[in-house]
Amino acid sequence: MVEWVVCVAAVVVSFEDRPADVVQAAKDRRVVETLLRLKGVKLNTKPQWKAAVRRHLHRIVGQPKYFDLIERFALREETPQLLDLAVAFPARSSAVSALRLLLKFERQAEIRRALKDHPGKAAGLIAALGLAGGRSALEILQPLVVDREQSLAVRSAAARAVGRNLQGQQSLLTLVREQKLPRDLHFTVADVLFGSPIAAVRSEVARYLKMPAAAKGKALPPVAQLAKRRGNAARGERVFNMQGTCAKCHKVRDAGKEVGPDLSEIGSKLSTEALYVSILDPSAGISHNYESYIVVTVEGTVLTGVKVSDSATQITIKTAEAVERPFSKLDLEDVIKQPTSLMPEDLQKNLSLDELVDLVEYLETLKKPPTGIKSAKP
Ligand code: HEC
Known part of the structure; x- marks a missing residue:
C-alpha cells in the first residue's frame, strides 16, 4: 500500500497541481474507463489511445489497477518499469505482481539478467518469483538450486521458492533420491x-x-509448523542468556557481546519463520557485513x-569469543x-522444543520503538 501512495503523492505534487495536467489526467482516465468497457480492443492500432493508457499507467505505478491494466491490454512495453518495481522492493506484493506479468510476457531472459x-x-527476487509461481518461474528457479556458482543464500532461496510448487517439490525429491542435493541445502x-x-x-x-x-535427539517439525506455536517470552529471554548461549555473540540493548548483529530490534526485521531459519540454518542467509x-x-x-575493518595496511578480525585481533x-x-556463518549450526541441540519456541517468542518482542508519535504532535 504505502509504496504506491508515495508514488501517487509524488506525481500529485509534480503534475497535478498544474491545471493543464489535471485536465489531461482526467481525460486519460476517461479514455481508460471507456476502453475497459469495450470488448476486443487492440491498442496497437490506435496510438492515441495507447498513449493515453500509458500516461494513465505512469500516474498509478505499483497500484493493483496498474497491473490489471497492463495485463488486460498486454502492454509488453512496460517491461522495464515492471522490472524496476520488482528490483526496488522484492519483499512487497507489487514485486510479485510485476514478476507474474513479466513471466506471462515471457521475459525470462530479462528476469535472469536482473x-x-x-x-x-x-x-x-527469487522468493518473489516463487510466489509469482507457475512453470515458467520453475524454469528459472530449478537450475539455480544446483548452480555451484551461486551463493548459498541464492541456492537456498531458490530451493524454498521451487518448493512452493508441487511439481517443484517432486524435483527437489528427485535431487534428494539421486543424492545430487548439495550438503548445505539439506536443512x-x-x-x-x-x-x-x-x-x-x-x-x-x-x-x-x-x-x-x-x-x-528429538527431530523438530518444519519451520512453517514451528511458527504457529506460541511460547513464553520471559522464559525465552532466559534461554537467550543461558542455555542458548546467544548473548555470547549478540547484544540486546546494553547486554551481551557483539560478534554477530545487535538483535535489539530483530523482531521488526525478521518474520517468525525467518527467525527460526536464522537459528536452525545460519549460513543460509548470512547478514551483510557479517561474512x-x-x-x-x-x-x-x-x-x-568476522571482518571488523579492512584498510590498505591492516585488517581486523573479530573472533567468536568477541576478541578483536588486528593484523598487518x-x-x-x-x-x-x-561460505558458512560464524554462528554455530546446531545451537538447537541444547534446547528442548519448548525452549526454542520460547526463545523465538522472546526475539519477536524485540521491536523498534514506535516512531512518528512525537512529530505528529504540533
Ligand atoms: C559464535 C557466535 C554466535 C552465537 C553463539 C550465536 N550467533 Fe546468531 N549470529 C552470529 C553471527 C556472526 C551472525 C551474522 C551472520 C549470519 O547472519 O549468519 C548471526 C546472525 C543471527 C541472526 C540474524 C540477524 C540478522 O540481522 O539478520 C539471528 C536472528 C541470530 N543470529 C540469533 C541467534 C540466537 C537466537 C542465538 C542463540 C540460540 C545465536 N544467534 C547465537 C553469531 C552467533
Whole structure:
C-alpha cells in the first residue's frame, strides 16, 4: 500500500497541481474507463489511445489497477518499469505482481539478467518469483538450486521458492533420491519437503533427510509448523542468556557481546519463520557485513572471525569469543571468505522444543520503538 501512495503523492505534487495536467489526467482516465468497457480492443492500432493508457499507467505505478491494466491490454512495453518495481522492493506484493506479468510476457531472459545485475536483491527476487509461481518461474528457479556458482543464500532461496510448487517439490525429491542435493541445502530442502501437503512426499523424504534435532535427539517439525506455536517470552529471554548461549555473540540493548548483529530490534526485521531459519540454518542467509573469514599469517597462525575493518595496511578480525585481533597486511599469507556463518549450526541441540519456541517468542518482542508519535504532535 504505502509504496504506491508515495508514488501517487509524488506525481500529485509534480503534475497535478498544474491545471493543464489535471485536465489531461482526467481525460486519460476517461479514455481508460471507456476502453475497459469495450470488448476486443487492440491498442496497437490506435496510438492515441495507447498513449493515453500509458500516461494513465505512469500516474498509478505499483497500484493493483496498474497491473490489471497492463495485463488486460498486454502492454509488453512496460517491461522495464515492471522490472524496476520488482528490483526496488522484492519483499512487497507489487514485486510479485510485476514478476507474474513479466513471466506471462515471457521475459525470462530479462528476469535472469536482473538476478545477475542485482546480487544483493537476488534472494528476495527469487522468493518473489516463487510466489509469482507457475512453470515458467520453475524454469528459472530449478537450475539455480544446483548452480555451484551461486551463493548459498541464492541456492537456498531458490530451493524454498521451487518448493512452493508441487511439481517443484517432486524435483527437489528427485535431487534428494539421486543424492545430487548439495550438503548445505539439506536443512532447506528437508524443511520444505517435511512441510509438504502430500503425505507421500513427507514419507519419502524421511528415508533420506532429517530435520535438525533439538535436545535429546528429538527431530523438530518444519519451520512453517514451528511458527504457529506460541511460547513464553520471559522464559525465552532466559534461554537467550543461558542455555542458548546467544548473548555470547549478540547484544540486546546494553547486554551481551557483539560478534554477530545487535538483535535489539530483530523482531521488526525478521518474520517468525525467518527467525527460526536464522537459528536452525545460519549460513543460509548470512547478514551483510557479517561474512566470516579465515586469515592465515605468514607464520602460520590461523584465525576465523568476522571482518571488523579492512584498510590498505591492516585488517581486523573479530573472533567468536568477541576478541578483536588486528593484523598487518604484510604479515598475512591469505584471507579466505567462508561460505558458512560464524554462528554455530546446531545451537538447537541444547534446547528442548519448548525452549526454542520460547526463545523465538522472546526475539519477536524485540521491536523498534514506535516512531512518528512525537512529530505528529504540533
Ligand atoms: C559464535 C557466535 C554466535 C552465537 C553463539 C550465536 N550467533 Fe546468531 N549470529 C552470529 C553471527 C556472526 C551472525 C551474522 C551472520 C549470519 O547472519 O549468519 C548471526 C546472525 C543471527 C541472526 C540474524 C540477524 C540478522 O540481522 O539478520 C539471528 C536472528 C541470530 N543470529 C540469533 C541467534 C540466537 C537466537 C542465538 C542463540 C540460540 C545465536 N544467534 C547465537 C553469531 C552467533
